[in-house]
Amino acid sequence: MRHKSTYIIVLLCLIFGNLVAYSQSDKQKELEAKRQKFQNELKQINALLFSDKKKEKSLVSLVEDLNTKVNVRRNLIKVTNDQANLLTREINANQNEITSLRNQLKELKESYADMVVKSYKNKSEQSRVMFLLSSDNFKQAYKRLQYIKQYANHQKEQGELIKVKTLKLQKLNTDLLRQKKDKDKLVLENRQVKKQLEIELKEQEELMASIRKNLNTYASQAKKKQQEINRIDREIDRLIRAAIAASNKKAGKSSSSKGFALTPEARALARNFESNKGKLPWPVQKGVVKVRYGKQPSPIDRTVSINSQGVKIATEKGTKVRAVFDGTVSEILAIPNANPVVMIRHGNYITVYKNMSKISVKKGDKVTTKQEIGEVSTNRSTGETMLGFGVYKDSKTQNPAIWVYKM
Template sequence: MLNKSTFILLSCLLLSSISVLAQSDKQKALEAKRLKFQQELKQLNSLLFSDQKKEKSVVSLIEDLSYKVNVRRNLIKVTNDQANLLTREINANQNEISSLRKQLSTLKEEYSQMIVKSYKSKSEQSRVMFLLSSEDFKQAYKRLQYIKQYTDFQKEQGDLIKGKTLKLQELNTDLIRQKKDKDQLVAENRITQKELEKELKEQEKLMGSIRSNLSSYSSKIKKTQQEIDRIDAEIERIIKEAIAESNRKAGKSTTSKGFALTPKAEIIAKNFASNKGKLPWPVERGVVKVRYGTQRSPIDPTVQIKSNGVRIATEKNAQVKAVFEGEVSKVILIKNSNPIVMLRHGNYITIYRNLSKVYIKQGDKVNRNQVIGAVFTDSGGESMLAFSIYKDSKPENPASWIYKM
């Protein structure tokens, strides 16, 4: 049986351990985010801000810089969150250290008094006399039990002191590490903040250079969006034709909104769906410059940019890979546009746009990670792959499907 003091100590240690583990999990999650943003900044500098990109248009430079500023702001925020969490952990540890020191002092005082008392009556003769002076066997047995319990209690008190001393040492070690980690995070954030200030000044300078003729730049952005919308409409028309054809072959209504699947196609579709969030990137190195959905233009916030997929900035002549096994449904050649590859995976379709080279043809079977083409690089040195995922004729957010996108 545990005495009250031991029970309280174990309860406190258990609650403390649970709290430390919870905070540790939060720190690990924040650290993973911080490393992700740091890696993204490295990729941005390499892919969007290298010396080879000096011929870029002002619009592209502003777009790239706006993206970089957002990533750096995210890095500053997550680093601040880490530092604040460390501050709370440091305060909690300092409070626990103070409490433990008081408990330890009390325990040592009680233990000292117990040892003195025990020493005064420790002789074997005293214990024997204590037992022999019993009035009957029952009393002698109780006195024997008392001697044993007193000895056990002394040992428990010694173990309590040892446990609290070790806990105190661990907390002091953690405190030193936490303060060092916090100082490092604060120092890193100062550097990051200075970089952000430089980038914001550069962004303002670039915006100043186009502000006098903003309407002209806005018109160009709208025209580009119209061209993207035209290609999107053509892709959706082709997908709907493929759906109608699959239903015609299966003897079903051609007005159906979903593919008619063969047993083999059903298996591929199920396998594709089971890999949601785990599919590989379609390029080896890249950053998502334009995300899925509708967003404001960094040049003119009144202009909206719509994206049925993601646009990935990558390196020159980057090889494009199939994200899953499937069949080449079509290689699309649209006027005033670079080649587009459409791969079918049951009732799912992946689309790879803005290619300079295509290594496969319609009807080919492709494997996961098979190279199917190369990304086109424009005159400004920008290599951008537009990547989309459709379920039947409805576009889905690729970030929900691609690993860590």
């Protein structure tokens, strides 16, 4: 029984070791998925922001584009470093386990060899019979018979353990070679990415040097741009609050309520919208997030903060805008000196699409997921084609990145 317990414990240790290895493998898969995401994002940035067609862009737009690219490349370097460090830890753990397994195998083989020798010396049937017949009584003979069986079983278990550990050792050696190869590849790739980052940082510094010569002019332009954004956002906020008040008045509730009064159908639609959190399609087929949600420093003047109530997605000229979910067009804003804004309601959620042109829906229209609702407007002076996209729950803004798939 003692030998059987030992065998079970060793097997459990092997199983636990495999579970740890699988856990590390899962972490590698997670990091690799992130690395692939950043690599794809860089390809999109190069295609959408740095193609030959973008030569007519303004200096400010070029700085903003380069800043977006530099940030993604830094993220790529970080995640690649994390992968390489994890591989180093896995390699070290594998090397330690290989050393331990070799020592265990050596002891097992020596023990097994001793058993084989003893078995050979006592292998004849006559020896076993004599061993049993020389017993003083039946009880002793029974115990000796049990000992012979246990010894044979233990010998078999030792043989099986050697096979198991030998196979594990072979697998670990194979994994170790693969891990070292993967690490060498990552280190080489990261070296190349860092070189490219140095080139881009130098280019960024040259552009910023040109801007610093007329910083007041550019800072004034950035401030004016932010004021224009704030003006549009205030109008969106006003319309949402008005819609909430109207819905509550219609339902006979207090008009001071901060949330929509929902019909059963609207409540079901809102639940449906919520269940698709993180899975909503992009509002454009191809795009790169150039400005993220929340407060952040301006890439032109770091002392100035940008407060973004949504995201800004750079895309190609003539790109169609799509509804990200089923809903009803609640408003189409025509603000003086600004491009149209489309608002779509999904229960007590609202998605907002800014900087539109060629609107193909009207207020009150029912829309479905991925239905085209218009086109992104292209700025003639900057050469940018940029969609502003926001998500609201009642009157509160949400981070679109947590709603849209892989944003």
